[in-house]
Amino acid sequence: MLFNSLGYLTFLAFGTAIHWSLPQRARMFFLATASFVFYAMWRWDFGLLLLFSALIDFLCASKISLSKKPATRKAWLLLSLCTNIGLLIFFKYTYFIVDNIRSLGNATGLDGMAHFDPGLTIVLPLGISFYTFQTISYTIDVYRKVIQPTKRFITFFTFVSFWPQLIAGPVLRADEVIPQLEGERKRDARMFSSGLLLVIVGLFKKVVIADNIAPMVDFWFTQDASALTAIDIWVAAFLFGFQIYCDFSGYSDIAIGSARILGFDFPDNFQWPYMARSPREFWKRWHISLSSWIRDYLYLPLTGEKYGTHSTEGIGVAGEHGQKSTTGWRWNRALILTWLIMGLWHGAAWTFVLWGLFHGIVILVYRVSPRLQELTKKHAIVAWMLMLATVMAAWIPFRALSVEQTLEMFARILDPFAYRISTQVMALSSRLAGYSYLWAFLLTIGMVSAWRLNQWREKQNTIGIAAFAAMTLGVAVMVCMILVYLDVDTQFIYFQF
Amino acid sequence: MKYMGLNTEQRYRWIVILGMALGVLLFHGLALSVEGFDPRAEGIGHNSTLIERSYFHEYQVSAQPAETGRVVQTSHKFHTDNHSVALWLGASQLHTINRWNAGDELAVVIANKIAGESNARIRYVQLSAGNANIGELLCLYISVRAASFKPEWLIVAIVYDDFQEQGVRPEILSIVNQRDLSQLKMYGAGVKNMLDTLHADGASTTAPVVRNATMDTPQEVLEESLMNVLEVSWPAYSARHSLAAALKAAWTEMIVQGAFDIVDRPIVSIPKEQQLWNWEALNSLVSLAKADGVKILLYKQPHRPGEQRFYHDRNSYDQFHTDVQRLAIDCGLHYLDLESLVPQENWGITNAGLPDVFHFTSYGHRRLAQAIHEAISGEAQ
Structure with a gap:
């Protein structure tokens, strides 16, 4: 089910009412059933796949916990990993692999490869990248003896399928959710109202901002890149940066808000990422739960360092605690490998690999450059501007339609003679082109203003009459705009991952 | 800290509750106040009305690219009735009426009426798209041809502005197929450019945001209900x-x-190299239509005369049209200069209240229809 729909709002209202009216012991069953219904509103048959994945991990984790022999424990862990990663590869990467076999066949003149056709039609199950990561982390945590496995399958299934986080995260750890599921949750007006506010803010970001930026982004990325000016490309990159931020952080807000309404406390998934002054800081602020997952189950194990156990602080925190140096070959190799995999996780295309590689290289450059580290500490505004431009440029391969388009766009922004205002804007011949320039500017200013306002708000101990009125009006405008633009015609960008 | 009998936490709660109630009321009031607002204003606006389709008697004679098939159907019908057909291609000027009033008609409909009243054999059908460049017009012609229809006349509105627009929009590209284009490679670089665009845009519909996201899912039924x-x-x-x-x-x-208010509309001069792509498309279109035995009329689109500053660079603009005229002479085509056809008072204003230099009133459409029909019936003497 899509969050940006009347259906979801109705589902949430009824779900909340039923959940809180049930006795404590029945709530778990209700949440499991409701989550299954939530998933089945897209495709019921893939709900069975979710059940299968959960069943395998529940079984493997139980066996790992019961066994004392390292080899047996490892065998059960491998079964879990192979099942989850196998499902992910099959559903998500089969077409990518087939395309690459064909390209290789065309390049080498091998006819059999060039016309390779496994004859499969594959639909990517919604949320598979997220729930497989969640179940993998559970089994690994049991294997690492970080957590004890739950004895009840219903508890584990509810943890995996819990609707607010099922489709696109946050990717939470078992010990962040299961104790809350098993414990007693009481009605809390503070949690309820803050959850409601998060749902409103999330919907506003998605349906009012992200969906209205989308046509402008589509406009620029379907143009011939060689005919665009460098400024056009920056505008496109900034707009897509804001679109994906509002889209995904909006989703996370709705997810966390919905969970709060039901009495669950989930950690933040975004913390003003575009205000970061270094790549390390950015990855402590962007998609924190995934970035923390990558840190604990991929990056730190590759470096041989101690891993964390919570979905907070992100990958940027890696190397901050206890390590003398993070610049050795072992670290750099792990870094690049991690980012290539991070890129591929986001999408089965070489453009996503390029995106990952771009981030890996940026982190590496910041690591080895004392000047950049100094800049971050001494010249905050310059460091922020540099980081913002870098992160926005990194979105180009993420959104581009092909590697060629990505390279052409990068070539344009590196060409000093390509810095001019587009004739489409100058001649006012394309409304979208002109708006794009304006929106890229307004959104940047708006983001900085909102950040400053939030900083100010956090320092206040109380809310005065003026602030009360302004905030009430702000909520009212958001609700009004959501009602105008709420439409299920668009899905969340991260659903494709 | 207590204030109004509420502590900070309670005040946050009331902000959400009051904000939601006020938001719903605000929406209610605003929505009802604009209940009669015509959503077509999302297109060009109240002052310039986009006419997506037009009919002559019961036949659709004007369409946007997505409905090319309907115009082809009409054309076949005209042929069956022993009429010759002129296919009219162009940009938004053809399908937009400024200061529209009920009963106003597009030039293509008026031209058909004039032809009918004067018992002329010719009938007119039109395909147009906003800001259509020549590459896109070439696609339209190829798609019509692929539907086994060849007109007797091809009328092309030449718009200087649109020679800066390169590439073919997905909705237009989707109406031609690779096989048709591959068979027409001998008609020059314009066709080859289309093929390249088709290959490059193979994945252009894969925007991350998928439209109609609930289509064919149980949620679709729930949403509709x-x-x-x-x-x-x-x-x-x-x-x-x-x-x-x-x-x-x-x-x-x-x-x-x-x-x-901030800036004067800048003077536009389109560099020749930026025009090349469209020139190649125009050459291909002319070669192809000539090979099909189609007579071709190119015309310089009417432009608003009068008080406002001419925002094109006049020299480049004139040179461009001289080049078009030279192409017409070299290839044995018909050419009309209609720049000053529509008097100043028959041009409207844009939705923003500015002088509209592209779209004229229904009287302008009448003048255009007369000029074109006179040229066609007199073999563009």
Whole structure:
């Protein structure tokens, strides 16, 4: 089910009412059933796949916990990993692999490869990248003896399928959710109202901002890149940066808000990422739960360092605690490998690999450059501007339609003679082109203003009459705009991952 | 700290509750206040009305690219009735009427009426798209041809502005197929460019945001039911599209007007190298139509004369049209200069209240229809 729909709002209202009216012991069953219904509103048959994945991990984790022999424990862990990663590869990467076999066949003149056709039609199950990561982390945590496995399958299934986080995260750890599921949750007006506010803010970001930026982004990325000016490309990159931020952080807000309404406390998934002054800081602020997952189950194990156990602080925190140096070959190799995999996780295309590689290289450059580290500490505004431009440029391969388009766009922004205002804007011949320039500017200013306002708000101990009125009006405008633009015609960008 | 009997936490709660209630009321009031607003304003606006399709008797004679098939159907019908057919291709000037009033008609409909009244054999059909460049017009011609229809005449509106637009929009590219284009490679670089565009745009529809995301899912049924219930029981909700359109129009007006207030419209000069892609498309279109035995009329699109500053670079503009005229002479085509055909008072204003230099009133359409029909019936002497 899509969050940006009347259906979801109705589902949430009824779900909340039923959940809180049930006795404590029945709530778990209700949440499991409701989550299954939530998933089945897209495709019921893939709900069975979710059940299968959960069943395998529940079984493997139980066996790992019961066994004392390292080899047996490892065998059960491998079964879990192979099942989850196998499902992910099959559903998500089969077409990518087939395309690459064909390209290789065309390049080498091998006819059999060039016309390779496994004859499969594959639909990517919604949320598979997220729930497989969640179940993998559970089994690994049991294997690492970080957590004890739950004895009840219903508890584990509810943890995996819990609707607010099922489709696109946050990717939470078992010990962040299961104790809350098993414990007693009481009605809390503070949690309820803050959850409601998060749902409103999330919907506003998605349906009012992200969906209205989308046509402008589509406009620029379907143009011939060689005919665009460098400024056009920056505008496109900034707009897509804001679109994906509002889209995904909006989703996370709705997810966390919905969970709060039901009495669950989930950690933040975004913390003003575009205000970061270094790549390390950015990855402590962007998609924190995934970035923390990558840190604990991929990056730190590759470096041989101690891993964390919570979905907070992100990958940027890696190397901050206890390590003398993070610049050795072992670290750099792990870094690049991690980012290539991070890129591929986001999408089965070489453009996503390029995106990952771009981030890996940026982190590496910041690591080895004392000047950049100094800049971050001494010249905050310059460091922020540099980081913002870098992160926005990194979105180009993420959104581009092909590697060629990505390279052409990068070539344009590196060409000093390509810095001019587009004739489409100058001649006012394309409304979208002109708006794009304006929106890229307004959104940047708006983001900085909102950040400053939030900083100010956090320092206040109380809310005065003026602030009360302004905030009430702000909520009212958001609700009004959501009602105008709420439409299920668009899905969340991260659903494709 | 207590204030109004509420502590900070309670005040946050009241902000959410009051904000939601006020938001719903605000929506209700705004939506009902613009209930009658025409969502077509989302296109060009109240002052310039886009006519998506037009009919001569019961036949559709004007369409946007997505409905090319309907115009082809009409053309076949005209042929069956022993009429010759002129296919008219162009940009938004052809399908837009400024200061539209009920009963106003596009030039293509008026031209058919004139032809019918004068018992002429010729009939007119039109395909147009906003800001269509020549590459896109070539695609339209190829798609018509692929539907086994060849007109007797091809009329092409030449627009200087659109020679800067390169590439083919997905909705137009989708009506031609690779096989048809591959068979026409001998008609020059214009066709080859289309093939390249088709290859390059193979994945261009894979925008990350998938449209109609709930299509064919159980949620689609749920959404429709909920929407129907809300629309029936809450009039303001059924007016939400009008509110969205009104907001967009107001925003457009503010921005466009603001932009004009800040800067004068710049003088546009399109570099020759930027025109090349469209020139190649025009050459291919001419070669192909000539090979099909089609007579071709190129015309210089009417432009608003009068008080406002001519925003094209006059020298480049004139040179460009001289080049078009030279092409017409070299290839044995017909050419008409209609720049000053429509008097100043028959041009309207844009939605932002600015002089519209592209779209004229119904009288302008009448003048255009007369000029074109005179040229065609007199073999463009």
